[in-house]
Amino acid sequence: MEEEKKKHEEQDIIRLVKENDQINREKLALKQELELARKAYEDCCVKMETKAKGAEQELEVRLKDVMHLLTESRKRVNELEAYSESKNLHWKKKEHIYQRFTEFQLGALQELRLASQSIKQDILETQKSYLDEFHRLEKSYKTLVDASENYYAVVAENRKLHNEVQELKGNIRVYCRIRPFLPGQMGKESTIEHIGENGELNVLNSSKQGKDGHQLFKFNKVYGPDTTQAEVYSDIQPLIRSVLDGYNACIFAYGQTGSGKTYTMTGPDGASEEEWGVNYRALNDLFHISQTRRKIFAYEIELQMVEIYNEQVRDLLSSDAVPDASLHPVKSTSDVVDLIELGLRNRAMAATALNERSSRSHSVVTIHVHGIDMKTSTSLRGSLHLVDLAGSERVDRSEVTGDRLKEAQHINKSLAALGDVIFALSQKSPHIPYRNSKLTQVLQNSLGGHAKTLMFVQLNPDLHSYAETTSTLKFAERVSGVELGAAQSNKQNGEIKDLMEQVASLKDIIAKKDEEIERLQLLKEPKSVHQHVNSEKHVYGSSSPRKNFIGGIPPQTLKLSGGNGSGLTEAASDHHNCLDYSDKDSELSPRQSFDMFKHQKEPVRQSKPARGNRGRNISVDSEILGFGDTENKDTLSGISCSGLSAGPDIDRLAESNHSSKGVKPLENTDKVKFAQRTPRAPPRPHKSSASLKKSASGSSLSGLSKSSSGSNLSTKASKRWQ
Numbered sequence: 001m002e003e004e005k006k007k008h009e010e011q012d013i014i015r016l017v018k019e020n021d022q023i024n025r026e027k028l029a030l031k032q033e034l035e036l037a038r039k040a041y042e043d044c045c046v047k048m049e050t051k052a053k054g055a056e057q058e059l060e061v062r063l064k065d066v067m068h069l070l071t072e073s074r075k076r077v078n079e080l081e082a083y084s085e086s087k088n089l090h091w092k093k094k095e096h097i098y099q100r101f102t103e104f105q106l107g108a109l110q111e112l113r114l115a116s117q118s119i120k121q122d123i124l125e126t127q128k129s130y131l132d133e134f135h136r137l138e139k140s141y142k143t144l145v146d147a148s149e150n151y152y153a154v155v156a157e158n159r160k161l162h163n164e165v166q167e168l169k170g171n172i173r174v175y176c177r178i179r180p181f182l183p184g185q186m187g188k189e190s191t192i193e194h195i196g197e198n199g200e201l202n203v204l205n206s207s208k209q210g211k212d213g214h215q216l217f218k219f220n221k222v223y224g225p226d227t228t229q230a231e232v233y234s235d236i237q238p239l240i241r242s243v244l245d246g247y248n249a250c251i252f253a254y255g256q257t258g259s260g261k262t263y264t265m266t267g268p269d270g271a272s273e274e275e276w277g278v279n280y281r282a283l284n285d286l287f288h289i290s291q292t293r294r295k296i297f298a299y300e301i302e303l304q305m306v307e308i309y310n311e312q313v314r315d316l317l318s319s320d321a322v323p324d325a326s327l328h329p330v331k332s333t334s335d336v337v338d339l340i341e342l343g344l345r346n347r348a349m350a351a352t353a354l355n356e357r358s359s360r361s362h363s364v365v366t367i368h369v370h371g372i373d374m375k376t377s378t379s380l381r382g383s384l385h386l387v388d389l390a391g392s393e394r395v396d397r398s399e400v401t402g403d404r405l406k407e408a409q410h411i412n413k414s415l416a417a418l419g420d421v422i423f424a425l426s427q428k429s430p431h432i433p434y435r436n437s438k439l440t441q442v443l444q445n446s447l448g449g450h451a452k453t454l455m456f457v458q459l460n461p462d463l464h465s466y467a468e469t470t471s472t473l474k475f476a477e478r479v480s481g482v483e484l485g486a487a488q489s490n491k492q493n494g495e496i497k498d499l500m501e502q503v504a505s506l507k508d509i510i511a512k513k514d515e516e517i518e519r520l521q522l523l524k525e526p527k528s529v530h531q532h533v534n535s536e537k538h539v540y541g542s543s544s545p546r547k548n549f550i551g552g553i554p555p556q557t558l559k560l561s562g563g564n565g566s567g568l569t570e571a572a573s574d575h576h577n578c579l580d581y582s583d584k585d586s587e588l589s590p591r592q593s594f595d596m597f598k599h600q601k602e603p604v605r606q607s608k609p610a611r612g613n614r615g616r617n618i619s620v621d622s623e624i625l626g627f628g629d630t631e632n633k634d635t636l637s638g639i640s641c642s643g644l645s646a647g648p649d650i651d652r653l654a655e656s657n658h659s660s661k662g663v664k665p666l667e668n669t670d671k672v673k674f675a676q677r678t679p680r681a682p683p684r685p686h687k688s689s690a691s692l693k694k695s696a697s698g699s700s701l702s703g704l705s706k707s708s709s710g711s712n713l714s715t716k717a718s719k720r721w722q
């Protein structure tokens, strides 16, 4: 045990020794470690010291800098303090000023407030008085409006009544149209000063001072330069449509060259439908209205285009450039279109051939209408003449010479003749010199008959045309004063037609009896009567008036178309107007011939025996047809004493006169001889004629017996229409 104890002790000692060794070794290692740590510490201290020295030096430098900055800053602060002090003083001053200003403004504001209050007060007072005044004015205005409405109603009523009076008197209506300045004429001075709403027109000549520079005219209507073709047409449409009710109407355009006559009547070259003039619109309109009435009326419409030329102009035209003057039936819309195209073609053709057309001829478009009322068999006949007159320019202004001068003088002569007719009509003269020119013959029925007549006065607004403008307007004024009498419709019922035919056949019998009596007279008094009959033969080519009238002309060529349907009446008026007149007068100035007429008329009329009447009528009719019209140089196409009513056959007769074919022309001198100097056979009692005449007049157609040749024409005319 002890041993074991010892052993344990020994083992403890060994373990302790080992542990001691271990501790020693660890002590050594720790010593070494400590040494290393101490060395490292010392190195670190050295480094730290070195670093601290560097830092200290650096801090010293920085401290110096900071000190310097501090000094600078203090300086700057001082400066800023000084600046701020001065600014402070400045702002204080300003503040003071503003304060004073504000005080002043407040004072002013206060004053303004007071002023505004008093103004407000004034305004309120003014407003009140204004309202009172306004109410008073409103009342007055209402009274005025009522009065003006009444005034316009009265004016409209007056105008209507005036128009009715004019219609009853049959005044020629005058519409004035002013054309616009053409491209290239812009900036030109205008003569038109003012266009009133009721047809007033003021013209101005700026080269004249005061009153002399202004002139006032009044017409039925005045169209300004902006008026369209449609507007113009709508105004004359009722007049045109009345042709379908059996009225004769005539529309003619008058004015200087280039004033727009052709534009109004036809339209411009290559006119579109919108630009169509009166001619085309009228044809189109009449045809379409006739179609809409076709269940009540059977209408026949025919169109004729005639140019009345001066012979010199006509000679310049090739025959195919002369418009076709025949009657064209209008049966369908395509006829209307074709005729419109034909019209445009004719115009273009004539323009190519010469005719600067226009001024050198009078263009006449005639629309004949015949209608039969299907219920009552009443027949009506109306014609519409649409006349584009030659230019009315003064010859001295046109500066033409030679043939052109003669031509212009001729044109002016026919327009002067128109003026004389108008003058005679306006004076209600017993004689109207229609026969002084072809133009007035053409218009005779429209100017003197019971037609509705309207004239377009065309004006060129250029100041340069002032003289022509005023003379045109003066002429137009004279025209507007012409009273033609109320227009009459040419209606005939079936009974009258029968009676007219009876009258015609009775007149044929009279003529035959006359012939027989003459033949017997010749046999009875061969010598004395022979001389007289020869002298008549020289004029007529036969002893029988009726035969002479027809002499050499196939009866079927003596057709008349249109007219007022009472050829008898027309013939009677021709008789009245033309019978003592010969174309010799055409040589004289219209005024001279008028004077000559005044001296001749009465004696001739007094010595007028019954047969002589017929003789002179025949002479007149022969002239109308172009026989012996050697002195008047117009080429007459399609006209007769009864206006434009003669048809193409008569036209042909006129042509045959020109070509010296057909009937030998009568010399004017012979006709004058006949009218004035030929000894007349003493009046012979014609029992049979007288009784027959009586029977004709007994049929309440007293007017119809006035002219036997007239009735013959009329019968033929009515046959033609059937």
Ligand SMILES: Nc1ncnc2c1ncn2[C@@H]1O[C@H](COP(=O)(O)OP(=O)(O)OP(=O)(O)O)[C@@H](O)[C@H]1O
Pocket: 178, 179, 180, 182, 225, 255, 256, 257, 258, 259, 260, 261, 262, 263, 264, 268, 269, 357, 358, 359, 390, 391, 392, 458
């Ligand atoms: N209302 C209008 N609007 C536009 N142009 C117009 C009008 N009237 C006329 N003109 C133009 O003025 C010119 C002359 O017109 P137009 O040929 O119709 O005159 P005119 O009186 O018939 O002349 P003339 O006597 O020579 O025949 C034409 O170029 C025509 O187109």
